[in-house]
Amino acid sequence: MTGLLDLKDIRLRPDYYRKGLERKKVDLSLLDRLLAVDEAWRKALAEVEQLKSERNRASEAIAHLKKSGADAASEIEQMKEVSNRIKVMDETVREQDAEVRALLLEIPNVVHESVPNGESEEDNVFVRDWGEKPRFSFEPKPHYEIAAALDMVDFERGTKITGSRFVVYKGLGARLERALASFMLDFQTDQNGYTEMFPAFIANNESLVGTGNLPKFSEEMFKLEGLPYYLIPTAEVPLTNYYRDEILAAHQLPVKFAGYSSCFRSEAGSAGKDTRGLIRLHQFQKVELVKLVKPEESYRELDMLVEDCADILEALELPYQVIEICTGDLGAKETKKYDLEVWLPAQQTYREISSCSNFEDYQARRANLRFRREESAKPEFVHTLNGSGLAVGRTIAAILENGQQADGSVRLPKALVPYMGGLEVLD
RNA sequence: GGAGUGAUGGCCGAGUAGGUCGAAGGCGCUCGCCUGCUAAGCGAGUAUACGGUCAAAAACCGUAUCGACGGUUCGAAUCCGUCUCACUCCGCCA
Numbered sequence: 451m452t453g454l455l456d457l458k459d460i461r462l463r464p465d466y467y468r469k470g471l472e473r474k475k476v477d478l479s480l481l482d483r484l485l486a487v488d489e490a491w492r493k494a495l496a497e498v499e500q501l502k503s504e505r506n507r508a509s510e511a512i513a514h515l516k517k518s519g520a521d522a523a524s525e526i527e528q529m530k531e532v533s534n535r536i537k538v539m540d541e542t543v544r545e546q547d548a549e550v551r552a553l554l555l556e557i558p559n560v561v562h563e564s565v566p567n568g569e570s571e572e573d574n575v576f577v578r579d580w581g582e583k584p585r586f587s588f589e590p591k592p593h594y595e596i597a598a599a600l601d602m603v604d605f606e607r608g609t610k611i612t613g614s615r616f617v618v619y620k621g622l623g624a625r626l627e628r629a630l631a632s633f634m635l636d637f638q639t640d641q642n643g644y645t646e647m648f649p650a651f652i653a654n655n656e657s658l659v660g661t662g663n664l665p666k667f668s669e670e671m672f673k674l675e676g677l678p679y680y681l682i683p684t685a686e687v688p689l690t691n692y693y694r695d696e697i698l699a700a701h702q703l704p705v706k707f708a709g710y711s712s713c714f715r716s717e718a719g720s721a722g723k724d725t726r727g728l729i730r731l732h733q734f735q736k737v738e739l740v741k742l743v744k745p746e747e748s749y750r751e752l753d754m755l756v757e758d759c760a761d762i763l764e765a766l767e768l769p770y771q772v773i774e775i776c777t778g779d780l781g782a783k784e785t786k787k788y789d790l791e792v793w794l795p796a797q798q799t800y801r802e803i804s805s806c807s808n809f810e811d812y813q814a815r816r817a818n819l820r821f822r823r824e825e826s827a828k829p830e831f832v833h834t835l836n837g838s839g840l841a842v843g844r845t846i847a848a849i850l851e852n853g854q855q856a857d858g859s860v861r862l863p864k865a866l867v868p869y870m871g872g873l874e875v876l877d
Numbered sequence: 878g879g880a881g882u883g884a885u886g887g888c889c890g891a892g893u894a895g896g897u898c899g900a901a902g903g904c905g906c907u908c909g910c911c912u913g914c915u916a917a918g919c920g921a922g923u924a925u926a927c928g929g930u931c932a933a934a935a936a937c938c939g940u941a942u943c944g945a946c947g948g949u950u951c952g953a954a955u956c957c958g959u960c961u962c963a964c965u966c967c968g969c970c971a
Contacts, residue, residue, distance in 0.1 A: 491928095492927095492928065492929090495927080495928055495929095495940085496928060496929065496939090496940095498940085499927095499928065499929090499939060499940045499941090500939080500940090502939085502940060502941085503938095503939055503940070505951075505952080506897095506939095506940090506952085508951065508952085509896070509897090509951060509952040510896080510897055510952090512896080512951055512952070513896040513897065513951095513952075514896090514897080516896075517896080522951080525951070526950095526951045526952090527951085528951080529951035529952080530950095530951065532951085533950085533951065533952090697887095825906075825907085826906080826907065826923090
């Protein structure tokens, strides 16, 4: 029973987990149920293993008897009964084991001690900001009006071809999408030392369990009909699962992957939210950064990850702020998380454009993702982290809104000009 | 999609008329010896998970694991069924 939360540790110090989950406002009955079933399971297991031991000894004896030509009929008759009991008990043990596993998969990760307490996103903590918010001599337009006016994004036809929350990038819009992806990948590989990856956009059940998207969050994804496959909600899934069920050598760490992909989200439960524009779509593109690191380094790596993502915003001259997510707003999988929020002038607000998280060994246990400090050392679980560097659609929105000019044209960030074939202004 | 072959420990590779097989042998690796360097040589060791004993570690006991799941049997790496994956050939396709 590998993977998942550390069952032995939960047994040993249930209060630590109780507290860690309590701060996340999680239902604690799962934990109580887990402890109860675990105890019953261990009891039944001991019993059936005792019977099996008996059976093994008897089988050996029978083999000896037969070899020496003696009659073993009565022994065989006796063992028939034992064998039947084993069969029945095995079933019980299997069921209990399955329930323990299921519970372990359902229980969220605990919170890191440094995370600020809070009830909701209202209580997230401001960390720092960067950049000058642009001042306009006119009323700044929302990005979707600018995009439509410049014929860069076709919202109506996106809906016609597929449905709501789908768009078609067109002309300079399509070019900009491609330019941003290239720029971000070049930057993260050249400046920040990531290895470029291009994953499949479909992942299987095991991979989604590995990252923690299953079993709890299946409704947030698109499932392929009749297949155990899902469209990936983020490249985090394939990239984190790249080394699933493998043992890495210490010198391979930290693993740093930068992967560009489309991301597919059902957005169940967000009806009516951000219905216009590029902010919330069923499909968007993103460059995702994933790190596999030694446990003792994961919080330092998280800080560096935030900087790696912030680098892109600064290179694109986009004002942003960093906030730390409080306990009440933290997702099920993370122990600690920072959001990068970009300034959107039309809404007069910061919007999330990147999310950087440490999962400690939560995903590593689920994905059985380990490393060895020495060649002969016991394998240990790595810590996994990821962050968006960045979401392309929201970056386009930010570029359009922050760079807009009175005549309806948009000034492009200098870093992007080479990627746009020398173009400095969209008009 | 059709036809065929295969899946054993870190790797290679034995093992199918079911019975002390967790699994021969080799390689690799670790430790020791030897050799005034290196190589070669000699000896020993070398899977994992779970449960239990223990305050705990070590150690020990037990169970499971020969692609996965299920079946037959007192007993399965070995027999049967289903599935997955890999490779070869044909077809199709970007």
